[in-house]
Amino acid sequence: MAEVTAATVKELRERTGAGMMDCKKALGETAGDMEAAIDWLRTKGLAAAAKKAGRTAAEGLVGVSVRGTRGAVVEVNSETDFVAKNEQFQDFVRTVAELALDGNGDVAALAAARWPEGGTVEEKLTANIATIGENQSLRRVGVVEVSEGAVVSYVHNAVTAGLGKIGVLVALEGNGDKAALEALGKQLAMHIAAANPLALRGEDLDPALVERERAIASEKASESGKPANIVEKMVDGAIAKFRKENALLSQLFVMDNKTKVEDVIAAEAKKTGSQITLAAYVRFQLGEGIEKKESDFAAEVAAAAGVREPA
Structure with a gap:
């Protein structure tokens, strides 16, 4: 019996x-027989999903969920x-x-988590690929949590509640009025969606990105x-300006375009008489970083028919 290793799973x-x-x-x-495993996958009806796995999946949805002081x-x-x-x-x-x-x-x-109706998330995804007829992939996940305060979500270009682009x-983090924290969080989330900060603070920016800007x-x-x-x-x-413009706390608040985000938070803390700290944020934009394959449908049809394009 051949050993089932991470490498063999990856190869398959x-x-x-x-x-x-x-x-x-x-x-x-x-x-552990590789060829037999391929046949096993085919007999289990997974071949249809496998045939679609090479296609670029750059569309889809971003989904958010919040429970208490934890969000995903x-x-x-x-x-x-x-x-x-x-x-x-x-629904998926x-x-x-x-x-x-x-x-x-x-x-x-x-991906390995238990699906509510049985099986795993990945198994459910594979079944969806076969029934819907398109390649799909669980690309990434982010989780934030505070011990006390509020976690607020926002979806831009929502297609339905909690799902969008x-x-x-x-x-x-804060022990003040929950409604005030929620309202502030919503405004900050809208700012983040629009301004797309690259880090919470200037010193948190990716060193490689900073060096690239320095070279330019x-x-x-x-x-x-x-x-x-x-x-x-x-x-x-130039680097100081780059850090200021791309770090969330030092960005100008989109609501007035003159007050720094950190000053907006400080003003709300003073107003409510409680300490407020922006502990973390996550921003996912659908398809960012995925290189989409561009195709010329007319050219593909012509090529399939053996027709040459005019010189």
Whole structure:
């Protein structure tokens, strides 16, 4: 009997496009025989899902769910926007967001979580691929929590309650009026959806991203012909501006475009007579970072028919 390892599961998944848990089960059922495992997946009706696994899934939905002082946001992708309007797909995303509340933000753990009606999340997803007829994937999950205060969600371009194109969670620590915290959280979430901050604070920005900006600023400054010490100051100024404009707390609040977000929070804390801390936030925008495959339908049809395009 061949050993079932993470490497063999990965290989089977790459060869078939089937779900991770399905691949693991297939190898277990076939004593680790790779070819037999492929056949096992086919006999279980997973071949249809496997054939679709190579297609780019960059559409879909972002779903949010909040329970008490804990919130979760998930992104589930599909090939076309049409599927986002499918009630079966919407129910799946909604349920996954609720299940994510009991997790730690790990996608693999969420995929392996128990589905309410039996099986796992990944098994349910695989079944959906087969019945809906499009490749789908559970791409990512985020979870925030506070010990005391409020976690507020906001969905931009919502197609239905809790589901849309942009999902935001805001975690506010505080022991003041709950309604005031909720109202502030909603405004901050709307700001985050619009302004797309890259980090909570300037020092939290990705070092690689900062260095990239520094290289660009340095090249621009060096073209000015100014002395090296002046060029250095110009670069430092550009980086300081970049940090300020891309860190949430130092961004100008979109509601008035003149007050920094951290000052908005401080003003609300003073107004309510209680301490308020923006502990964390998560912003998921559907498909961000996914390279969509562009296709020319007319050219594809012509190619299939053996017709050459005019030179």
